[in-house]
Amino acid sequence: MxxxxxxxxxxxxxxxxxxxxxxxxxxxxxxxxxxxxxxxxxxxxxxxxxxxVAPGLIDIHCHLRDPGFPEREDFKSGTRAAARGGFTTLIAMPNTNPVCDHPVVAEYVLAKSKREGIVNVLPFGAITKGQKGEELVPFVDLVEAGCVAFSDDGQPVTNSGLMRQALIIAKAINKVLAVHCEDRTITGEGVINDGEISRRLGIKGIPYTSEAVMVARDILLAEETGSQVHICHVGCARSVELVREGKKRGIAVSGEVIPHYLNTTEEDMQTLEGRFKIKPPFGSKRDQEALKEGLVDGTLEVIATDHAPYTITEKQRDFVKEAPFGLIGLETALGVVLTEMVHSGLLTLPAAIAKMTCNPARLLGLNKGTLGIGQxxxxxxxxxxxxxxxxxxxxxxxxxxxxxxxxxxxxxxxxxxxxxxxxxxxxxxxx
Ligand SMILES: [Zn+2]
CATH class of the missing domain: 2.30.40.10 (Urease, subunit C, domain 1)
Known part of the structure; x- marks a missing residue:
């Protein structure tokens, strides 16, 4: 070589x-x-x-859509987008078809991404079979097949007893659960952040409690079980406070920010374009400030993309009723972080890079994310x-x-x- x-x-x-x-x-x-x-x-x-010159970026939250949705993305296109964005390792979410809840799927992701991809891809295993929230996956088998962490992302684990069981197992096998915090009974038919903009537009809002009650629950469960819980895509000020308080109590809770939230708010929803529809919904200016404060004071130690590709046709469907939630971000994440956090003077360059390299690697126990000799x-x-x-x-x-x-x-x-x-x-x- x-x-x-x-x-x-x-x-x-x-x-x-x-x-x-x-x-x-x-x-x-x-x-x-x-x-x-x-x-x-x-x-x-x-x-x-x-x-x-920095360690290649690590994204611990992205959707590469293979198996099941090649019209949205595949390992070839997804890893090329990653390379253009400076990412060298992706942890792929398991909400594929089939769901990555069986070792065969994890092995498929590893083998096919190696063949077609140009950056490293490692699989998340699901927390529950089929992400249905009813029965836990065979965690140990999935770890042996190469899963580096577990998540039902896209779906909340609504059954608190099951979530508690999953945390106990995760602790025993020294793996992290990354959780999509949402109470669907509060989300209801909400589409964008519940507030002045949703009222003005006459669109059903999603109250911030949809996220925050589940963040609170999962932090409580992490405290009681002594397990690590990682809060995916933190979206509102109240959730940032909960993570901060959890850390103060010594609870093993971590949180991630998706760069889009750093320069996009509910104000951007007014054009009703599918390319702004996301969960949790873009919040108020105050929510955005809270996310930035969380990054600055270390409450939120990871930046991830939540790269979620959907076809143009899917996103052009009726904004309120049909367009799916989710946005792509592999190619723009670094630029947004540098613009909003570093050039603005909020974070030093090393601090920002840490949140996209060694911090996520350390969290998931990956032997990546540094420029150590021999790495x-x-x-x-x-x-x-x-x-x-x-x-x-x-x-x-x-x-x-x-x-x-x-x-x-x-x-x-x-x-x-x-x-x-x-x-x-x-x-x-x-x-
Ligand atoms: Zn999610």
Whole structure:
């Protein structure tokens, strides 16, 4: 395998507390050396002065739609979108058809993504069979088949006793449950955030308690069982407070922010476009501020995409009644985070990168997310000052349901390296 030298960049490796100007040498697919003035001999040399060299981004919440929904996405398109966004490892949610509730499905995801994909893909196992909320999956068998964590994302586990059982098992096998917090009896037929905008538009709202009561329940269950619970896509201010209070009590609760929530609110819903329809719904300006505060004070330690592709036809259906909830975000996540959190001065660059690399890796126990010597050479080169306008039609995803379309962002991945192989350079896919 070729040697690659990334020369003269700002190396940011938050997991190892490194932030310095240095060269990075990649050899045989591993990080071989980091230092000043490395003599690389026969290596391919890339001058990355003015750029940031960081561990490849890790997304612990995305939907790749295979098996079952190839018209929305597949491993080929999904991993190419990831590479363009600077992601090198994706943890794929199990709400496929069939659901990843059986070792055969996990093995299929691993094998097919390896064959067709250009970044690493690891499967989530479901929490309940068929995500029906009635019977638990065979957790140990799924771990042996390669599942790295468990989630019924898309569906809440409404049965509290079953959720408690799942947490007890997860603790015993040292795995994390990532939970979609929603009480459907409160959501009802709600479509967007319940508030002034929903009333003005005459559209049924989803009260914030739909999310927050389940966040509270799951934190209580985590406290009692001593298990780790990870709250997916935190959407409202009250949930941020609950996670913060939980952490203060010493409960093993973590939370993630989806970048779209950092620059999109209920105000954007007024055009009634499917590319803004999401669960939990985009909240108020105050909810958005709370998410940013949560990222700043460490309450929310993970940033994930919740990349959820739907076809143009699906998203063009009647906004209120039929269009599905969910948005794509692999290609825009980094740009939104840099624009909203770093260029705005709220987070340092290393702190932001940590939430997309070593923090999610540590949470799920993945041996990824750093530039440690001997680690897999999963690397992203970022131009933090590159200003670009999002054009969803240039994307590698099969779907187009993105609220960032047309917006200007500052900061973008300009090179993605997976296992020592360059898969994306200046937006072009090389694999
Ligand atoms: Zn969800």
């Amino acid at each position: 070729t040697k690659i030298l990334l020369k003269g960049g700002r190396v940011i490796d938050p997991g190892n507390e490194i932030d310095q100007l240095a060269d990075v040498l990649i050899e045989d697919g591993k990080i071989a050396q980091i230092g000043v003035g490395i003599d690389a001999g026969t290596a391919d040399i890339f001058n990355v002065a003015g750029k940031v 897999d050479a999963d690397v992203v080169v970022i131009d933090p000052d590159l200003e670009w306008q999002v054009d969803v039609n240039q994307g590698a995803s099969k779907s187009r349901n993105c609220p960032q379309h047309g917006r200007w962002l500052k900061g973008r991945a300009v090179m993605t390296i997976v296992g020592g192989r360059i898969v994306m350079q200046d937006g072009k896919l090389l694999a």
